Amino acid sequence: MEQKTISIEVREKAGKGVARKLRAQGRVPGVVYGKGIEPVAISLDEKEMLEAIAGEGGCNVLFTLQGGESLNGVTAMVADVQRPSLRLGLTHVDLHKVSLTDKVRVHVPVAIVGTAAGVREGGLLDVVMHALDVECLPTAIPERIDVDVTDLALGHAIHVGEIALPAGVKVLDDPKASVVSILGRAKEEAPASAEG
Missing domain, CATH: 2.40.240.10 (Ribosomal Protein L25; Chain P)
Structure with a gap:
């Protein structure tokens, strides 16, 4: 920073x-x-x-x-x-x-990167957390935390504990909390019309 x-x-x-x-x-x-x-x-x-x-x-x-x-x-x-x-x-x-040698707690915005596979399949991207609470030295505060959703499929989510963080940055949020998910389900085939 x-x-x-x-x-x-x-x-x-x-x-x-x-x-x-x-x-x-x-x-x-x-x-x-x-x-x-x-x-x-x-x-x-x-x-x-x-x-x-x-x-x-x-x-x-x-x-x-x-x-x-x-x-x-x-x-x-x-x-x-x-x-x-x-x-x-x-x-x-x-x-x-602040002291440059003492850790601080701050909110850092989340930046969504890429187009999710689930969105290409018709799903809806749901960003649950727009910022993360982190602890680090003042000089190590990231401007944002990138979350790559490229491989995110329908019905799946990326959790706090799965996000790659810069060196020296510790996330304080629940590691099991969802940051982003893909809502929706795969399209079902239309039923064949009954012949009569």
């Missing part, structure tokens, strides 16, 4: 009025917290943050914070994002300080 630099400013004041003024300036209020630091109120550029989390890694992007004496150079990940209900954008961002 690539690491991106994001500029932050430490906020001295909090409250709805301050947050409203920040948003009017194209900035988003937020907080940085984590092991070894007291929570720090910050603001950051909304457009810069939206672009950073819009890629395949989504909210699993690693950030190097720039700005604010106590936070300059700190590595963080998005812990929570609040979005407005009536427009695109962000209303608040929580960043969690």
Whole structure:
């Protein structure tokens, strides 16, 4: 997972009025917290943050914070994002300080690869899990986990325990849980019409 630099400013004041003024300036209020630091109120550029989390890694992007004496150079990940209900954008961002040597737990999107044999036979592809919970070092977080369905036949499924994972990544979901399956059954031959 690539690491991106994001500029932050430490906020001295909090409250709805301050947050409203920040948003009017194209900035988003937020907080940085984590092991070894007291929570720090910050603001950051909304457009810069939206672009950073819009890629395949989504909210699993690693950030190097720039700005604010106590936070300059700190590595963080998005812990929570609040979005407005009536427009695109962000209303608040929580960043969690992480250590590059300590494992983290994250959701990683599942990407379906190939066309299933069962779909070619008339079945329906049913994606049950769109993301997997994994544990790994922050630098080993995959952008996505590919699930190849090419050989998946009608009435069959691929389970969590059958998915090949990158080195250093441990899945936390139930190994017996279905990730994707093919619904439907083979076409039956029409019965021969009775001669009379």
